[in-house]
Amino acid sequence: MGDVADKAAILISNYSRDHPVFLQLSDYFWVKNQTVYGLPYGTNGSEYLLMTFLALTNSYHVPPEIERGRLACRRCVVVGSGYRLRNSSLGEVINKYDIVIRLNNAPVHKYEKDVGNKTTMRFFYPESAHFNQHLDNNPDTLMVLVPYKPMDIVWMKIILNDEKRVRKGFWKMPPIIWEADLRNFRILNPYYMEVAGTKMLNPGQDSKKRIRVKPTTGMLAITFALHFCDLVHIAGFGYPASTNKNQSIHYYNKATLKNMGVKAHSINGEAEIIKKFIRHKLIQNLTYF
Known part of the structure; x- marks a missing residue:
């Protein structure tokens, strides 16, 4: 048995596994779990919009492999998107986990030897949805917005x-043609973003104040895994040194730190948190960090 819950309770203040993984109509989350924050840290102000979306997907159940x-x-x-996965030959190892969480538009096709081809959940947002639904996901992959x-x-x-x-309101144009299966779509509970943004990146955050730093999708996924899994391993995390502007940051392209907008994120802060979790054996790293 994994001991993530016991260790996480020591390192994360007010740690709890009592929150639903995905938003759903039956929870009436905006009544039972009122939040002071708006998106992405809470549902305040977006209740009606969420209700109209959840009405589309509410009849579909959580797949058995991720059911509590x-x-x-x-x-x-x-599985992160980092350069450290290139030529890692971790594909077969990654495929053996019960739950494989991938991020944004990180591809699987043509990189199976290094990253595997099993995808249980893919965390994404509209601007990062430029991936091939058929080649980079499995037919039953849960698409987690x-x-x-x-x-x-x-x-x-x-x-x-x-x-x-709609073509306005995005910092980068998301796909306008996208094959989507209603059965596979869920919205992640913003609770996990709030935990990452307050209890990890800004410990002691006053709930009445605006959260200053947005966690990356990778930090969010790790936060979620610590609340959902009994054993948490990571692969492909970490960036080159800030002085190294020419090193690729992804395993699948030649983008460098110069190409990445990091101003909204606390890259160094997240790195320290991950190192702390590794040091306390809360998580294990399959690559190097």
Whole structure:
């Protein structure tokens, strides 16, 4: 049995596994779990919009492999997009985990030897949805929307309903043609973003103040895994030194730190948190950090 819950309770203040993984109508989350924050840290102000979206997907159940209580020990790996995965030959190892969580538009096709080809969940937001639904996911992969802003939910509803596309409100144009299966789409509970943004990156955060730093999707996925899994491993995390402007940051392209907008994120802060978790054996790193 993994001991993530026991260790996480020591390192994360007010740690709890009592929150739903995904938003769903039956929870009436905006009544039972009122939040002071708006998206991406809470649902304040977006209740009606979320209700219209959840009405589309509410009839679909969570797949058995991620249903709570289904496995005696849920072994998870969060697969990052980092250069460290290139030529790692970790594909077969990654495929053996019960839950494989991938991030944004990180591809699988043509990189199977290094990253595997099993995807249980993919965390994404509209601007990061430029991936091949068939080649980079499995037919039963859960597509988990991380809503950073109300327009993200609007975009997802438009895609699922095949409505007239909206081209404004995004920092980068998301796909306008996208094959989507209603059965596979969920919205991640913003609770995990709040934990990452307050209890990890800004410990002691006053709930009345605006959260200063947005966690990366990778930090969010690790936070989620620590609340959901019994064993948490990571692979492909970490950036080159800030002085190294020419080193690729991804295993699948030649983008460097110069190409990445890091101003909204605390890259160094996240690195320290991950190192702390590794040091305390809360998580294990399959690559180097």
